[in-house]
Amino acid sequence: NAGVTQTxxxxxxxxxxxxxxxxxxxxxxxxxxxxxxxxGMGLRLIHYSVGEGTTAKGEVPxxxxxxxxxxxxxxxxxxxxxxxxxxxxFCASSxxxxxxxxxxxxGPGTRLTVT
Amino acid sequence: EDKVVQxxxxxxxxxxxxxxxxxxxxxxxxxxxxxxxxxxxxxTFLFMLTSSGIExxxxxxxxxxxxxxxxxILNITATQTGxxxxxxxxxxNTGNQFYFGTGTSLTVIP
Numbered sequence: 001n002a003g004v005t006q007t008x009x010x011x012x013x014x015x016x017x018x019x020x021x022x023x024x025x026x027x028x029x030x031x032x033x034x035x036x037x038x039x040g041m042g043l044r045l046i047h048y049s050v051g052e053g054t055t056a057k058g059e060v061p062x063x064x065x066x067x068x069x070x071x072x073x074x075x076x077x078x079x080x081x082x083x084x085x086x087x088x089x090f091c092a093s094s095x096x097x098x099x100x101x102x103x104x105x106x107g108p109g110t111r112l113t114v115t
Numbered sequence: 116e117d118k119v120v121q122x123x124x125x126x127x128x129x130x131x132x133x134x135x136x137x138x139x140x141x142x143x144x145x146x147x148x149x150x151x152x153x154x155x156x157x158x159t160f161l162f163m164l165t166s167s168g169i170e171x172x173x174x175x176x177x178x179x180x181x182x183x184x185x186x187x188i189l190n191i192t193a194t195q196t197g198x199x200x201x202x203x204x205x206x207x208n209t210g211n212q213f214y215f216g217t218g219t220s221l222t223v224i225p
Contacts, residue, residue, distance in 0.1 A: 033213070042215040043203065050211065059212060090157055097146060097207070106157035
């Protein structure tokens, strides 16, 4: 039981390059999320998914796209990276809010630098 | 504008002290409030509170929600050095948006 894993752990991109971050969970959770964390800003929700084949926008979705083709995987794409996207990215998964006990787990994070 | 405000920003206490961390919110269509502990890396989920006045407890940590006054507190009794971390509060609304505060940094001195 690995929990939530993220690939890669670190990445440096040049402005305009693209990349995909992969999140995988093995807990059969319906809900998955992508956040970014910046100093002094706290965590901000980028996109989320409430089930396989569904995605929705969070608070800061611009410049990012996501896909959830399989229940266990949630991909975050940057089509044309910008320095403002330099951040630590966290993936999380959770049970539904109605489930008891409620559980939620975060991945270890990906540190992305865009130069 | 939806927002979550935590106080204090930082706190330094001695082992054995009791601390109270505060989280106030203004978020439309409230569903639940969640508390997390963040050490070096990823946040760890602590509690989810949905109903007012019902205390959630886990060991030395406890939390309660007041939906009328729009705040929650997290209490840690008999603090230990391992409690040193940033504690995050978030509000989850019925539109599935999460709004996080910037956290309270707790340092416990031996």
